[in-house]
Amino acid sequence: MTGESEDRFWFYVLDPGLLVQGSNLLAVEVHQNAADSPDLSFDLALSDIPPPELLRGPYLQLGTDQSVRIRWRTFSSSDSAVLYGPAPGNLNQLVSVPGHTTEHEVELTGLQPDTVYYYAIGSTSGGILSGNDLQHFFRTHPPAGENRPFRAWILGDSGTANTDARAVRDAYQTYTGSAHTDLWLMLGDNAYENGEDVEFQAAVFETYPEMLRKSVLWPTRGNDENSEAVYYGIFSMPTQGQAGGLASGSEAYYSFDFANVHFVCLDSDTSSRLPGGPMLTWLENDLASTMQPWIVAFWHHPPYSKGGHDSDVDADSGGRLRDMRQYALPILEAYGVDLVLTGHSHSYERSFLIDGHYGYSTSFNPLTMLIDGGDGNPNGDGAYQKEIGPHAGTVYCVAGSSGSISSSGSLDHPVMYTSLRSLGSLVLEVDDLRMEVKFLDHQGQVQDSFTLWTGDTPLVFSTTGLFAGFMTSLIVNGADPGNAVYFLYSLTGSGPTQTQFGVMDLTMPITQLGPVTADGQGKAILSTSIPASAAGRSVYLQAFELQGVGVGRFSNPLTEWVH
Template sequence: MKRLLLLLFISSYFLSFSQTVLFSNGSSWKYNDSGLDLGTTWKESNFNDGTWLNGSSELGYGDGDEQTIVSYGSNSNNKHITTYFRKTFFISNPSQFQEILGSIRRDDGAVVYVNGLEVFRTNMPQGTISFGTMASSTISFGGENTFHSFAFSPAVLVNGNNTIAVEIHQDEASSSDISFNMSLSGSVNPQVIQVTREAYLNSGTPNSMIVRWQTNVACDTKVRYGLTPTNLNLSATVIPYSTEHAVTITGLQPATKYYYSIGTSGAELIPASNDQYFKTSPIVGDSKPFRFWAIGDAGMSDGNQRAVRDGFLMYNENEHIDGWIMLGDNAYGNGISDGNQNCYQTALFDQMYASMISKTVCWPALGNHDYNNHIPFSPSPAYFDIFNLPTNGEAGGVSSGTEKYYSYNYGNAHFIVLDSYDESRSANGAMATWLISDLQQTTAEWIVAYWHHPPYTKGSHDSDNPNFLDGECVEIRENIIPILEQYGVDLVLNGHSHSYERSFLIDSHYGSSGTLSQTMIKDGGSGGSNDDCPYQKETTYSKSHKGTIYAVVGSSGKLSSVASSWPHPVTSYADHDNMGSMLITFHDNRLDADFVTTTGSILDHFSIIKNAGKTQTITACQNEAVSLVPSFPGKVNWFPNNLLADSISVTVNFSTMYLASDTNNCIIDTFFVELDNSINCTAGLGSATEENLSVWISSWEDGNYLPVRWSGFKKEEVTIEVFSILGDKVFSENFPNQKDNLALLQANKLLRGTYIIRLSDGDRSKNVKFLR
């Protein structure tokens, strides 16, 4: 026992003397409390600080424990945001140390520089720091006395005199206090580095990716990557030591899979594997298929959250997911400390999503619990420290200047992320102004917008309630939804209510649930469930007010009771008995969405197809083979071939017609294949023309009229004919082909059943099937 105690004493002795104190807490510092912007040169070694004041630490004001009181200026309600500190220390041989260890007390935020190089920042936002930059959050209570450890490489130091410079920032001009104290030492024993937060991916683009992870001690950062797990021939390094590692890798190829490892410049901490990779985005406008996963209110850190995860993984069968949408309330705590680092550690990391987090790019939104419901003295949401999100249009779209709301592109889709809790929801607020600018610039085929508070819900929250916890829903519906619909947003995703609620294809419903009218329902069907037709949108000439689907996917972590008026009248499908998540698949002009339960089954499905049901005329030579491809992706029924295929090849011996329809006969493409018998006909040079004829039937105005709209016809008049499924003509009338192409057909004489409506202008015609 005595020998063990002696060994413990000797071990402690050597550990205690393995560090050399370079300067200690309470040491003397030069400081500048003038309230003037000193630019960037003040942190350099050769800066002349001869006129600065000098004092012992702790330096600051407002707490009563300061050794030196610094000035905040003449106005207690408009104090200096930034105060500067400098110190020179001598070291004869920096190479004797493995690393340099620091400890700083700061109130509120700080940035530390050594010989002009930033080595640490704490409670400060990402990006460039200026004189007026506010600290990320208020430091209060026990946080005011906390020392924060950091480390950096001895390579930053020089033999002889070195300069350390620190800027302390307030979180607001009326803050009551600031504090600053610091120590620095050199360590000859390297610390054991462990990965405490697995690799995850942010802000992917066609040519870049951000890889992040966390370690228990500060160290430098290196990602090794390549096209195979065994040949990581490329690398990206960040020299400043940190426990929060973020590497922006550039110069990548679009739509390419790269395998990677994470570690330091000297060692790999997590090696590459078949499941540790990232895939860059395709070039903007690429219409190849891609898949996004959406979860809402997931962050419970419990078995329910894992059940939703497992159900999706079972359904997905290890297929790659191109993007991961988080709809807010990503990390719950105990109700009074939500959205902090510990909450995220268990709700997002710590093996919760281990099978996908290192290979799927995260695109999160903020919820009220991520802000800790604005409980007084709450720290800044950990969200801003955990994620690196595009603020300057790096991933497409217009620069927002904030991670609260932003946009990005993927393939032929544009995604918009809003902050429905902490930002103004007014129609002329900063977020709405940015939103309009962003929507005006996008030319994407698909536009998806998401945030936390839903405009239409009767779940655990009520979008008719203008009061506490639900008032955001009302303001979003009244002020933001009109903007989105004006610019043709196709799909809106939300959380907040712990249920699943999915609307019809609707437009212009900005009031309470009682104000909904049938004219606001563009398509009252299910959109593809139960053998129903998909939602169809004609956006060739305009995207404005063509209908939007709204989905509440707030049951990815728990279920809650619903309002007495459940479900909302805009709802096509609603469920509050099953937890789940949503998989969204984009392919050219088709969007498919599936709500996946904890058992891996599909509870709800809908599709949106744009600009389909075309008429094409193809001219070809004798015996020439031509390919017929429908105007929408997926397998279709071909007539007269009686084939089910996504395309067919036909040999032209005579002029004929082919029809291609979806499996429910909702959309029909017509192909006129015309034989060119001329002596000069050359195979492969035949022409194909597409007649952009579109006809769509709105929901019933009332029991007596059927609204029919059309576009693409050229003559002054169109003929509308209605046929029964047996071919009997039951209606025929001519209508003027004007700018507002709308006809109200007298439908009260139609019996219930299936009909074909034909529109023609004498030269061209189009048939559409509808159900009475």
């Protein structure tokens, strides 16, 4: 432990039944986390203040379009009850689970898709413990395949429970404001140093209580979640394809659908990463069976990184970075994965749109592996245009800086468009054909933003200006390479005129120039001279791309003044 973690007290509840009359002996063991750690400190206080009855939660797990699980922990055991309904004060449904426990898990079923429900938790004997207010609600998933816009929050290596993690959290809360977070992902190392229950208490349950009770959290396991029993005890993952996707039979790796996105969680830490092993066999079958247009995959160990971890070093993290790159990526890319989210390196590293790079960084060949070498920003080089289908390009994000940043690493992996030593988290927004990802730093600044787009590229028409007696260039971008592009103009008005290809924004008579064949970048340029006599009048222009026999589309219209 370092920094403020050194001074944190961990709270344990001592069962009073273990105490006897007279003196009691309390034995405590203290262990160094690493053999070479130079310091060790210990302090202990025993208090008779009873802890609050509600120790943890409520938190939401395993959301589907018809169900959700609500979990919480109490100090004393009781049965489990959830009231829910359309509004606080109108919680007209009750689900109770008999049997006394301190670890409560209630599944609500038979819910309406894409619907907000308010809720309260408690027990049948003790009444409401928490909820029945505007802060306790959930919204069920929209049906799979529906184009409902949504927002997801993504945290990597957030488990420090310190001021850095809280700054990242607060920056996102300020950014998102009253907009609902539909789901959130944790990319592993969610509770340092060892993923013990008390560490989860501090790093997850006491750090994100507001988000936990209204947005379903989907985790993956990092190398610091050392305790299998603690990790799988806290989280409820789908093993039977309950939330969409194919049954994985394992809580370590699973998939689910949200609207028109298929999310795939892999376990890069403990499960076999080998081809033909259970995880990658399931992965291939799962991807083969999804009909969703978007696919997002997430796990802990990054396939490409030059941050705190180096994906070129085979021995780094026991070969986990290399294995995921060599064995998981070819399957994911063959089934058209769009976005891969990982952590582990405490930095932000984000790739270009790439495909087919499974070796060391020295083997990255931009000529064959770079699908789009721009920034992916619609306000910069333009969105990444994606086809649906295999090997159409993937963006890889390392987002492991939600709890701390690392000073090590050269941050110069050649697949990366940008590499930042900044605290922050990711905002993922999907709206039909558009997927946008932002890296939001701990001060609320968007330091990187890119967009994937699966629709047609718009046909964009521009000119260099019309000057009487001079040449001008008529320019079209966004055509399919090799297609014929025509340039049309009218001196009388902006239409409309009905044609066999649709409505044209020009008035007859219309003059046609071209065609010009669009080049490899989809650009077509025609240079023409403007007669000296044309000065002082308007010209109405529009371009047209012939896409096949009887099939074509028009560009944006232009109205130009001849100077």
